[in-house]
Each structure stands twice: as structure tokens, then as C-alpha cells.
Amino acid sequence: KFSIIVLIFVLIEQIQSSDLFSNPIAISRIVKEEKLFFQSLYDISQDNPIYFNLLNKYLNKNTLESLIGTQSQEKNEDEAYGIEGLVANPLHVFSLFYRILILLPIISKELNEIKKEPGIPQETKDFLDSPQIKDISQDDLVGVTFALIRIQQAYELDPYDMAMGRLGTRQTNARLSAEELYEIVKILYYGSDRTYYSSGIEYALAITWLEGVIRLSFEDDLQDVFIEEIKTLLLEIQDEHDKHFQEPWTGQSLLQYPNEEFFVQRFNGNRDMTSKEMRKLEKETVNKFSNQRSPWGRDFFSICRGEEQKWAKRASSSSSDQRCYVKHFSNPFLLLQPAKIEILNENPTLVQIHDVVPFSWIDKIKELSINKIVRAQVAADEGNKKSYDRTQSNAWLQNSEYPNLPKISKYFEKVTHLSISKLFNDGSMVESETYQIGVYSPGGVYLPHMDTFNTDNELVNYENEFIGNRIATLMLYLSNVDGGGTAFTELGKVAYPKMGSSVFWFNLFSDGEIDTHLTHGACPTMYGIKWGRIS
Template sequence: IRHESVLAATLQKYIKAKMEILQNLQTYADELSEIADRVSANKEEYIIHPINQYHLIKRFATQWTEVNQLLDRFNRTGKKTISIKNAAHLFPKEEDIKGSAEGILRIQETYNLNTSDIAKGNISGKKDLTTDECYHIGKAAFNGGLYDRCTQWMQFSLQRFEEGTQNFSKAHAEEYLKLCEMGLDEFADDAYNITDALDLRNRANLIFFRPIVATKAHISSDDKSYKFSDDKKFSKVCRGDVKIPKHVERKLHCYLHTNNGNPWLMFNPVKVEELWDSPHIVQFYDVITSAEVDKIKKLAKPSLFRAIHVVSDEEDDDFQKAAYRITKISWLNDTSGPVIAKLTRRISEITGLSMNTSEELQVANYGVGGEYPPHLDVASVSNTTLFKYHPEGRRIATFLIYLSEVQEGGGTAFVEAGVTAKPIKGSAVFWYNMYPSGDIDIRTFHGACPVMIGNKWASNKWIREAGEPFHRQCKLDRNA
């Protein structure tokens, strides 16, 4: 009788525990189903908004992860639960929420957006951030050394503290606010702060001169001093706040391009818009069809991986994820499919350059606030040297193709020229990274602006020096 009494009580406790888990699962199921039904009505419109992207990542890193843990506790192995359990290793983690918050901060910094507008969803459409999310974005700003933004986000989270539920205490937010204000005071008069120093270290692969003597303002090489613009000018160019001088604007034209009577282009000339005269930067239109774009994306998606860079030391090279480059990339060669071989031939026809020593086609998809800071395309990705041996030489030219429309942001900003190429699906931007003499043209310093609204796909075809001397001959003037 004593055993039966204990077992009956144990069974009741077991059932109660299971019912509590089921109730929690039901709550999650109702909430997540309601969101899924609302989102599925228009997936594209939903996913292009950075706040929605943040929410999606956070749902998987928190709510869906908790669902998976509840299923573990329920100790069931039915088909429906197995599919969720098997997918759990693909769920975003806490570091992804942090990365997404940093993406929103990049958008805010580059496009000079107001904190309250972002929190209230007034980027483009109504997509509110919770008080808790504002606090976590403030923490991300603090960890990134953006003390002014940290101050704004913490102040805003404290103002809204009584709204809804929070997973942080008022004391924690006030403590972060004090630290951020201290950080602002400490670095107010400095030329650049700790973040800038770390940023330069992370971007060391973007400057290829040896010996490297880096400051915020310039890079020195031997007896020359090359002055590069700071991040503020990059942001201004991305926002379109830099006006093209009238004397330059008068030189720019739109025309049909046949590459001196190329038979393939005589019947179908390419539309060209000159973006800048010197260096000559042009944007070709309708170089690739929507059907070809879809095929390229389909080929690239299975092999997409997080962008990496090479960290070199005296002994060896080490590959690391690129914190400054928020993209996933894939490489496709002419044997990947007929559409790639056809595109390679078309690039050769348009540019007049040989593709024998060109690199494979790089396809990139940009994440939340995805950007690639200003850099030169001359060398392969390497942290230390431009002249690291490559059998086919340096990258003489860049052919950048846009594989998607981007509603806001995501352009290619040429910092020294002060001009931005707009990401228009099917178009391509082309420029030479070097003078015909082989000298580096530092005026081609450029970067990919953060994506504000949209899903950005782009691809690069880099053409190397070997095999091009007769296609692009030297001039009498070394700097021609």
C-alpha cells in the first residue's frame, strides 16, 4: 500500500510536469504559428527589412532553441519532434544575435539614422524593436566602442523601461550608460579611438603597401605618402552627400558600347553609363538576364560559406572568418555550368580582355547590414603584402555584377571619387585597379555600403595581369 501511494503520487507529478511542458509548447506553437502565417503571406517583403531579419535570428536563437529543449525534456522521439531536433544545429546562436545587432548599428552609423526612429521601426515600414532588444543593441554598441550610439540606445531603453517585460535590470542599463558616457569623454579629443585601432588591424588586408605604416589618415610606402579618406567620407559617399563637381559631370556620358566593333556586340550593343572620368569607372546595363541570375544563385547556394581572410605571419598563413566582411561567398568556374562559361565569354567581349588568367566567379550574399569596408582589389586577400607571389600576377581589373535589386543602400562607393554605383539587377560596374604601366591606381579605393533594405547578391570577376599586355598596352605617360 505504501509503494502504491508513492507511485500514484509520482505518476501525478510526472503527468503534471508533462502537462506544464505541453502548455509551454502550446504557448510557443500559438505564438510562432501566428508569426509564420503572417510572414508567409509575403516572404520577400518581410525578409528585406533589417529589423525583421534581427527578429528572425533572435526567434531561432531563443524561442526555437527553447522549444527544442522542451522536446528533449518531454522525452519523445516521434517524427514531428525529430525534424525539429535534427534542425537544431542549424539554429542561430547568441553570437548571431550580437552580429545582427551590430548590423543594425552599421546601418545607423553609415546612413546617420536616429535611434528612436530605428527602435520604432521608421526605417521603412513599421517594425518595432522591444525595450529588451534596444538594450542589447546598446550593449553591442558598447562592445564595439561606439560610445555615442551606446549612450543613445541605453537612454532609449531606460525611457521605455516600463513598457512590456524586460530581461535586464534598470541598474544594468544605468551602469552601461555611465560606462558609455565615460567612453565618450575619454575619446572625445582623440584622432581615433580603440575601435578604430582594432578596425585598422582587422582591415590590414585592405592596404597592400610594404612596409606598412598605418594611421587613421594615411598609409606610407617608402618615400610616397598615400592619403586615404576616413570612414566618415565612406559613409558620406554611401549616403550620396558628396556632389560630383560640374567640370567632371560635363565629361560623363551614356552611350552604346560595341568594343570597337566586336561581332557579338554589333547586333546587341551594351548600354554604358560613365560614373567617373579618371579613373574611368563605368556601369554596364543588362549584361545578364534574370533567368541567368537565377541559375547562378542556384549553383552558388549549396556552397556558400562565411567570407574568410588570410592572416599571415613569418612562418605560415592562417584562414579566419572576416569580422569586417559581412557576407557569405561561393566560387564558380566555367565547368560549374554553361551559364558561367557563357558569362565569362561575355565579360571578355565587353572588356576586350583575355579571360585565360581570370579568377573564378565569386558570388556573394550580404547579411544584416552587410558591407565590405573600403579597400583596393589589386591583390588576393592577404593581410600583409601586395607582392606575395601569384603566378598570374595582380588583379588588373574588376568586373562587379549585381544579381539583385536593393531597395535602400548596398551600393559600391568609390571613396576618393565620391561616387556610388547603385545595385541594379543585371548591371555591372567595371574599372581598372592599375595604370597600364603596372602602377597601382589608389584612386579606385572603394567599399560595399551596408544594405539598409533588401537582400543583396553580387558577383565579382577579377582579371589578372598575365596575358593582358597586348590587350591593354602601356602609354607614353606612366600615369595615363
């Protein structure tokens, strides 16, 4: 008996302390609460300059206009995306947590010191006393910070460009201040949380982001004291980088991902050397190994960017130039809806099947899942644990919860020739697992992994009955996003999310052995909420 895993990433809701950063529904509610809070202060400030001065002291004009509704956070995003539009932009999400954890305590203190009539509005008091706001922790700020860092790393973005609202080819209305970028640097350099369990201090990343702070500080005409502070810190981090430097390319050793402790060489007292120049040298070094595997972290990111992997030609093979075709497999059922198949890799099999599920069905799946979201975990020696290796939330849907779920399974049975829908009343007979619904917030990632079980005790159910390993994976995309591809690190291939399409591959050889060529990971989502389904 074997089971089939089908992946789908979807949005669900269950607010848990220290997990808010990975829960888009919870974040969207906080956005709405905060908007009411600042709107109440803005309304009362029209006749009370003391409140107006307080708002301007902590919020720039662009942020204030966005919060009080004189402009949408993104043009028409509320109308186009609903709740998702509120949290699709990782820059907005970071600013939200920054305001609540860094600025709100100061604002709250000053509000309590104001004795002037008419006093604090009730909406303001409600926000300050909200359990949901009090649940937000430093862990959440760290989580959204690492989300931005993953995006910057994976897609080779400039922190300054990001601060100006640019995410790849998308220009947004978001802006980050020099102080906000400085908070990111402090988390990288002083923080106790690491982005990878064996990592040290992220000197290289801290320097990269600190250069953005310095540029913004001059443009914003900040105080000389602040500018001198950050310039002194830059020299300190450069020195610490050189003091602890380790050659990352010796023996093609693994490079920690997504952590970046060191550049490709020391600064050696060259204070004019920039992070961009360091990255250019690094590219030249990488090109020396273009026909062999680079450290897997770098491969993962470059695959996410869609870059050709010269070494990958040895890992995959194809006997046909045909990449796309429509096929009904001589099945009458598929005559009305033939499979639109795109071959991503022929041997081993990796295909993307397009236009599978109607958008109305997708909306219903999301609606049913929305109240079940929990933070996903990864298996570890000490048991399941939350990890920055997998920043995803998920839930589970039964076939009985939505009549069209069995129809989806039946369709994929015709296309894959595998048993997916329930055939037997015997509970010990497992054709496929329950639909796993999951969601990646902006910056969400799942590092390269296999979908198979690795130990014998994982091949049995709760009654200790053998159920077998996962033969194949069928991943159904339920949204369109920027970035967020599924990268196959052993094949050098990437599948891009397209709402209503699915990606299919076999996890096992015909003899039941695991095919490690299908190691894959979820690339960071640059903009948008990535939804999917796994069963």
C-alpha cells in the same frame, strides 16, 4: 601575363558552425524549422491553456502571428522573393537569433517541466533536438547584432524607428521589443567582440541604442524595475564615456569603423544631452572640414548615403557633360546588344554597364552556386581569417558548369577590349580568374580595399608560375537591394546595385602600377540579399 577580376555576389550554401549569421540559405532553413516549432505549439495550445500561456509569455502578438502564418513576415515576400524573402529583413533575422539563443532555452526548460497530456508535439521535439539549431552560437547573435549596427550607422537611422520596423524609406512588419534592443546594448557595452580590431567599448553606440530601449519601455509599459535598471545604466555609460573620452577630430585622426567609441565631446554632467544632439554637434564639426578629407570611416558611410563629397572634385576629372550613351564599338556582335554605359567617373575610368545579363541566366547562376557557399575571409599577417571587416559568403563557378558563363565573358571582352575568356589550353596562361560568386546578407559589408595583390608571392600560381596582377575589375550585380552600394572612397563616388548591371574599373595604370584611386568597399545592405559575381 595578367589576370582580370570580375566580381559577382551570389548565394550559396554550406552550413558552418559560428558562420550561420552570414549565410542567408542556412538562415532561411532555420526560419522554416522555427515556424513549424511554434505552429506545433500553437496548435496544441488551442485546447491546453498552459501552452498558450507559454507562447504569450515569450512572444508578442505580432511575432506570433508572423511565425504561425496568420500573416506573412513581409507582405507577399514569400511569393515575391522565395527564400530570400525570409531573410531579406535584418530585423527579422536578429529576432530569430535572439529567440533561439535567449528565449528558446527558457521555453525548452518549461516545456520539459510540463507533464500534462498530450505532451510535447513531435515537431517541437525535432526542433529542440535539431543539430542545425544546436550549431547556433553567441557568435551568430553578435554577427546579426553588428549587422543592425552597421545599417543604423551607415544610413543614420534611429534605433527606435528601426524597432518599429522602419528601414530608411521602407516600412516593414517587423518589430523589436525593448528587451531585444537591450540585448544589443549589452553586446555593445559588455561584449568582448569588437566591430573593428583596434576598437574599445562602443560607448556612443551603446548610449544611442539605450535611448531607444528607454522610449520603448515606457510605450510598452514595462515594469518599473526594468526601467530603473536601464536608466541607471545610461548614467553609467555616460560617465564611462567621459572618463575614457578621446577627441576624435584631433589632427584629423582616423576614426574606427564601424566602431563608435565616443561622441564629439563629453557629456560633462549634462544628463539631458541626447545622442541626436551629439550627432548634430558632430555634423557641425564635420562641415568645418568639408573641403578636405574627413576620417575615412566617415567618408565611407557618407558616400554610401550618396552625399556629395566636396573634396572629391580634386580626385576625379571629366571633360564631357555626357553621362550616359549606347555604344557598339564598331563590333558586329554588339550591334544586337550594344553596351548601355553610364559614366560614374571619367579619369580614372569608372563606368556602370546596364542590362547586361538576362534575369533567367541570373537565376541559373544562383541555382548552381547554392550548394557551395562558404564564409569569405580576409588576408592577414597570420594567414586568412574570418573578420567583421568582411561579412560575406562566396563560392566559385567554372565556365564548364553553365554554357552561358562563357557567353557573358565574351560579351564583356567586346565591351572592355580585354581578354577574359580562356584563349589557351596551357593552364599557366591565366586570362581571368574563376568566377567568384558571393552574397551579402542584410547588414553585410566589406570595408574599403583594393582588388590588387600587394606582394610578389601573390602574383604566382600554385605551381609558382608568374600570373601577374589584376588589371581590372568587372562586378556584376545579381539582385536589387536597399543600400548595398559600392563606394569608391578616393573618388567620392558610389555605384548602386541594379540587377543585371555591371560596374567596371581599372586597378592598374598602363605601366602596371597600382591605382589607389580605385579603393572601394561594399556598403552595408539595408534590406535584401546582395548577390554578385567576381572573376
